[in-house]
Amino acid sequence: MPNRYAYYPGCSLEKNARAYHISTLYVAEKLGVALEEVPDWNCCGATEYFAIAALPAYALVARNLALAQGMDWNGGQRHLVAPCSACFLNLSKTDHYMADSPQLAAQVNEALAAGGLHYDPGAVFVHHLLDVIVDDVGYEKVQEMVTKPLFGLRVAPYYGCLVTRPDYKHIHNEPEHPFCLDDLLAALGATVIDYPVKTACCGGHMTQISEDTALELIRRLLKAAADYRADAIVALCPMCQLNLDGYQAQVNKHFGTDYHIPILYFTQVMGLAFGATPEEIGIGKEFVDARPVLNKIQEKPPEEGKKRRKKRRDKQALPMPELLRTHTGRK
Amino acid sequence: MALDPGIVPEGRRTFMQEVIAATPGGDPHLELCLQCGTCGGSCPSGPDMDHTPRQLFAMIAAGMREDVLKSNTPWFCVSCYYCVVRCPQEIHITDIMYTLKRMAIEEGYYRESSAAEAPDFSETFIDFVEHYGRSFELGLATRYHLKHHPLGMLKMAGMGLNMLIKGRMDLKPTRIEHLDQLQAILQKAKELEGKD
């Protein structure tokens, strides 16, 4: 594990996703992940700036990369971590495209020079918080920190779009049906459902542009979680959390449904298992109250003993092929 | 052989070559589209689009500039990148959607699309970023909704209030320290792109 990461919280974590910020810092401290905020970072432009202008959008993102590059790294490899999926994507995309296209790199740097900055493509390795936890920290270390396992809590691992897709740096190698968050949650003792829409879209900014479109996308996610009897959905992006949480009531009104599925950040769930009080990790800030489902957490693993009995093969059933797991992690 | 837009003089480019040239960062491979429909089948907002991404690409190939730039399709793109990872021809579909948005704004066609307000949302958002260095949800929501959905505002107000109560929204925007530096960078970038 690198001994230090530049931390890019992004605008959401300052405001609507404060709970994510708090819990990230909590978990990072427990796991010995040293985070140092990028000085005077600016907004990444979300999905909006690229729609208006290309070069300014890249330059906006690149200023953050340049600031991260300029931090004191003692000659070591520079690592930058963003907990927000959109920030992560914009940062890694800008780095990737600048490396891929010398013409773009030259223009972006010409713009940066107007502010006395410079960025060398590839200088900073951009991570999402998830891959820092699963690949750099590792499941074992996480498991060591668990003091209150989440036995009995049924969780839907929800990755959303941008962490595993397009995966410019081939960190995950599982764009469609990843497992790393599943494995992480299982390491915390939770029961992880086989969430079929784990990488489906939360609607992004469509809530603002075409609400009907967005509500339908949100409904699909809630329905699948409910169909699999999930107690909570675990998210790793402020936008996903806000859409599923903040618009849940509206979905219920629009479709005549009655979902009450709390949406937690994966760092909050980790914090719980590490023994944090709900307040320490920002639980209570969500619209759909998470506290009732926390009562489902039990002392003992569910259906213990049953597990050991090997599933007897149904005489007539045909054998089932094994799943292929392709997560590569950062090499 | 793919025509390198870089060597076709600007005035003589086909619409497709223009789109390719306006999409920075590696070759977007647009001319390779097989019309297989993987993108259209994958797109979460596909059912609400005027044209599926695939149709849009056929229209680009046919040079139907106006119809393409009036389509709501790019504005309904949610940037999920499903099409990008699934496209068998490795076409940079999401980036092309961004390019089409930019072209539609530039040429004013978006006003005739059913997503005519979408650019405004982006522009309002960007406006705050350019003035503060950070985004500002409350300002964005009020300004954008007051303009386009004064009635919907009421509906949104509940949510907004809730956000305030839960401590999830600030009343004032945050300003970065070296805003002048950021603005100089953006100004230069705009100049370089010829969008001053």
Added chain:
Amino acid sequence: MQHKPQEKPRIGVYICHCGTNIAGTVDVEEVARWAGELEGVVVARDYKFMCSSLGQDLIENDIKEKKLNRIVVAACSPLMHEKTFRGACQKAGLNPYFFEMANIREHDAWATDDKTAATFKAKALVEGAVNRVKFHMPLEPIPVDINPNTLVVGGGIAGITAALELANAGYHVYLVERSPSIGGHMAQLDKTFPTLDCSACILTPKMVDVGQHENITLLAYSEVEAVEGYLGNFTITVRKKARHVNEDLCTGCGICIEKCPRKVIDTEFEAGLGYRKVIYRPFPQAVPKYPVIDTENCTFFQRGKCRACQIFCPTKAIDFDQEDELITFQVGNIIIATGYDLFDARRIPQYGYGRLANVFTSLEFERMVNAAGPTGGRIVLRDGVTEPRSVAIIHCVGSRDKNYHEYCSKICCMYSLKFAHLVRERLPDAEVYNFYIDIRAPGKGYEEFYHRVLHEGAHLIRGRVAEVTDAAREPGEEGKLIVQVEDTLIGKQRRIPVDMVILSAGIEARKDSKEVAQLFKMGCDFDGFFVERHPKLDPVATMTEGVFIAGCAQGPKDIPDTVAQGAAAAARVAGLIHQGTVLMEPVRAYIHEDLCSGCRICNNLCPYNAIVFHEDRQKSEVITALCQGCGTCVAACPSGVISGAHFTNDQIFAQIEGVLWDVRAKATAPS
């Protein structure tokens, strides 16, 4: 050593236009004019098609009339026409090795659009050739005897066809098959498009023929371990893996299989859809009939207990101590027919194979509809009981996709249509949906078969499937697999709920194809398929003399094409055997004995063991008949006294100097 050209060179240079292939990019007239001024060049011409008989006449006449003693043709690759022009020289009475070819097409005209650069490079290549040809020596081809035995590797329908053709012609064949039985993929199929004959019915008679043919030595459950030698004289070492069944005693009664208490999933013959015993025969009609013990799963081999098979075998044929056997034999030619692997459909997670129970691969489905398969030919869901009421068949899984294989697997459209027919035949009330990008049905009777399937009521939807999911959105989707696709002919996204999904996975090269290519010194393309000598004109030969390829090992193809290639490869081999002796390129190494220091470094490096050391004289010598002209020793000799005929140092250096003429010109030019 600097050798002077023996006689005064009188060189003729011919620049070919190749229609516009070369002349479109290279200024051929200028190159000819320029070549005419080079030292030793008597005549330099450009001509539309040098390979035409008029072009060849030009060379012949010039040799006779202008007393030329060296010829240079600048045209296409020597692989195409070196032989042609050497022939022209010979006809005019000139030793054919006084000829040199410069490739200004593949290496030049086709590599750029820049005319100035192309013309410049053409000049460099021509000067290289002119310089080199001055040092050429007259050589005579070397006659090689062809051993009439042939090795066929792979016992699928390609290998079976090739083996039978040769055996029926009276030549002996060693057929080496890796798995316990021959038959390959065809043995797994149910019916075959477009005529729907039963695959086993047409295949098993051929398998039996192979098993009984007096001219065929069948080495099943075996692998080629080493290959030495060259065209006409290969020495092959085969590892015959231990079956743990004594073939001399086994009658093939199958009691051992019946009594074996352990079952495992059969991922090979049954494609994972069924089980087999640990002592097994892949299928009842297996050839040879002897069972084999899968030691990795055998209770006796793993835990030292059981022995059920041994106890019950009536002829005491079970032999737990049997060991692998190494067999060595000589052959003159080799045919590689190692076939293909099915694309691993799990690599496309959005299609759900491995996660969603009722998603099947095409090979699983072949086994399912096969009356001898795990379900006895019933089409059922993974529970083994329920018949599907709707089936989706997804084309192009892993093919035509840059993320997996860019090429078209050629057979999947047709077998997918076959599946549509089979489902409708077995389950007349079931709805069938085929999702395709394009229907590729070129072949005799293929388009007609497509029309037949349409007529039978299959729904053909044009659109590559985006995903298969169990996440229902509407009540009608609950409990189903939903196929999400853009119906591109309507331009709308559709979600079609079905009970069963079949993934028409493509064909890919064998996982070990690179190693196999290395073993036989063949080429293998980026995808892992073996490379033919010429894609159009020489589709079954390889770049290595005496090594031929057939079937899907060369690229995706259906059974008719596979059989045609198997027979074609056999015909090529039969032709060589019939000639008895062939003339080989005299490109051989030669040690200047008086200068050899006797260090012996070259001795062990020669991959063909062609170098002997004479203890008495303390000198090494190359045995010309064994040397393949690879040049390893030439490069290795510390005294630099080995030269490769036709690749002497003089020749190479002269050529390099010629190619770099402009560098020299610049270096000597006054600045």
